[in-house]
Amino acid sequence: xxxxxxxxxxxxxxxxxxxxxxxxxxxxxxxxxxxxxxxxxxxxxxxxxxxxxxxxxxxxxxxxxxxxxxxxxxxxxxxxxxxxxxxxxxxxxxxxxxxxxxxxxxxxxxxxxxxxxxxxxxxxxxxxxxxxxxxxxxxxxxxxxxxxxxxxxxxxxxxxxxxxxxxxxxxxxxxxxxxxxxxxxxxxxxxxxxxxxxxxxxxxxxxxxxxxxxxxxxxxxxxxxxxxxxxxxxxxxxxxxxxxxxxxxxxxxxxxxxxxxxxxxxxxxxxxxxxxxxxxxxxxxxxxxxxxxxxxxxxxxxxxxxxxxxxxxxxxxxxxxxxxxxxxxxxxxxxxxxxxxxxxxxxxxxxxxxxxxxxxxxxxxxxxxxxxxxxxxxxxxxxxxxxxxxxxxxxxxxxxxxxxxxxxxxxxxxxxxxxxxxxxxxxxxxxxxxxxxxxxxxxxxxxxxx
Numbered sequence: 001x002x003x004x005x006x007x008x009x010x011x012x013x014x015x016x017x018x019x020x021x022x023x024x025x026x027x028x029x030x031x032x033x034x035x036x037x038x039x040x041x042x043x044x045x046x047x048x049x050x051x052x053x054x055x056x057x058x059x060x061x062x063x064x065x066x067x068x069x070x071x072x073x074x075x076x077x078x079x080x081x082x083x084x085x086x087x088x089x090x091x092x093x094x095x096x097x098x099x100x101x102x103x104x105x106x107x108x109x110x111x112x113x114x115x116x117x118x119x120x121x122x123x124x125x126x127x128x129x130x131x132x133x134x135x136x137x138x139x140x141x142x143x144x145x146x147x148x149x150x151x152x153x154x155x156x157x158x159x160x161x162x163x164x165x166x167x168x169x170x171x172x173x174x175x176x177x178x179x180x181x182x183x184x185x186x187x188x189x190x191x192x193x194x195x196x197x198x199x200x201x202x203x204x205x206x207x208x209x210x211x212x213x214x215x216x217x218x219x220x221x222x223x224x225x226x227x228x229x230x231x232x233x234x235x236x237x238x239x240x241x242x243x244x245x246x247x248x249x250x251x252x253x254x255x256x257x258x259x260x261x262x263x264x265x266x267x268x269x270x271x272x273x274x275x276x277x278x279x280x281x282x283x284x285x286x287x288x289x290x291x292x293x294x295x296x297x298x299x300x301x302x303x304x305x306x307x308x309x310x311x312x313x314x315x316x317x318x319x320x321x322x323x324x325x326x327x328x329x330x331x332x333x334x335x336x337x338x339x340x341x342x343x344x345x346x347x348x349x350x351x352x353x354x355x356x357x358x359x360x361x362x363x364x365x366x367x368x369x370x371x372x373x374x375x376x377x378x379x380x381x382x383x384x385x386x387x388x389x390x391x392x393x394x395x396x397x398x399x400x401x402x403x404x405x406x407x408x409x410x411x412x413x414x415x416x417x418x419x420x421x422x423x424x425x426x427x428x429x430x431x432x433x434x435x436x437x438x439x440x441x442x443x444x445x446x447x448x449x450x
Contacts, residue, residue: 052066062430081099165234165288233264244257283313304341308338339366374397396440397439404436
């Protein structure tokens with residue numbers, strides 16, 4: 001369960017051009033420094049359904065709709081990372097700094113300036129800045145930590161890094177089997193945060209653990225915004241040797257290897273009254289559990305991961321649950337249950353070819369019907385020079401059910417500032433012909449690491 005190691009550090013430990021950068025070291029070897037970069041160039045073709053109302057006059061069912069569809073084509077640089085890592089002061093003390101040169105901002109920021117006249121609401125201003133106006137050139141700190149492991153049984157990592165929750169999230173981007181992670185991993189994994197993790201394992205690594213404390217807000221806030229912290233616990237077991245944070249068949253061990261893990265993550269956010277009149281009040285508790293199982297052969301693998309989450313609100317803000325989980329809100333509940341999974345596997349053909357496939361599902365509100373998201377992906381990778389130079393192409397079929405977050409069907413029912421929400425929302429039956437979004441995405445991506 002230990003965080004991914006910092007990797008080779010000394011100048012002679014990795015060949016130049018193999019994806020591990022260039023290294024330097026003191027004569028004694030106590031201090032080492034390795035500098036490198038990696039990036040991905042991507043072309044994406046996204047063909048998606050786009051439902052909309054035919055007019056703004058009809059406001060009660062049946063309401064006419066149409067599917068105008070959209071096909072989007074774009075070249076992108078999803079990642080361009082500069083990293084530095086090495087060893088310092090002690091043989092067992094390593095460090096890593098990684099910067100994303102083309103990162104998006106942490107998210108859309110909003111500042112609400114209340115109206116001068118609170119009765120009429122005139123002169124109110126909502127200032128929005130962030131993801132909507134970025135051009136992808138934002139410099140962002142990704143990793144910054146010290147990693148110490150004086151013994152197999154006990155080690156630590158402190159700084160900013162990935163929380164060991166969600167197995168696929170722990171696989172570094174350069175060694176993913178496909179062009180991206182599953183929709184389940186993207187939805188449930190908390191990602192990076194600032195804090196500390198204690199970890200260790202038995203002498204042969206068959207049983208491992210990790211336990212940590214973090215701010216709980218990810219990278220959306222510089223500091224903790226309330227008095228509570230988030231916590232994480234992860235346990236792993238293997239048939240032999242250490243637990244492997246790998247995914248591509250290229251990295252599979254030479255012998256059959258079975259491993260699995262379970263993890264728990266919990267955060268508690270206290271929200272207070274601000275100048276924004278729709279801000280949440282009270283306490284929001286977020287609990288997540290995950291379980292994974294991996295089977296590795298020499299030229300094939302199979303990986304499975306299951307997630308379950310629960311959002312719980314206290315009574316003082318139950319009415320605001322409408323904006324988090326509408327199905328639970330309609331039933332008067334103060335809890336929202338979520339679940340998801342993915343199953344993925346691949347096979348290596350010859351020295352340079354890998355075929356893989358994945359199926360994933362996310363149910364963001366188990367008390368709401370027809371709100372699931374599904375993903376089925378096929379992927380082909382050609383390795384020119386291992387992970388240092390590889391080309392991957394993936395084809396995905398995505399289904400966003402008509403009441404699911406992100407679907408155009410849900411937007412049609414919800415309306416906007418000039419069109420009211422459909423009565424008895426969500427009510428897809430009020431729109432004859434309204435159906436799930438069936439989208440198709442083609443991604444071809446070249447990865448180069450120095």
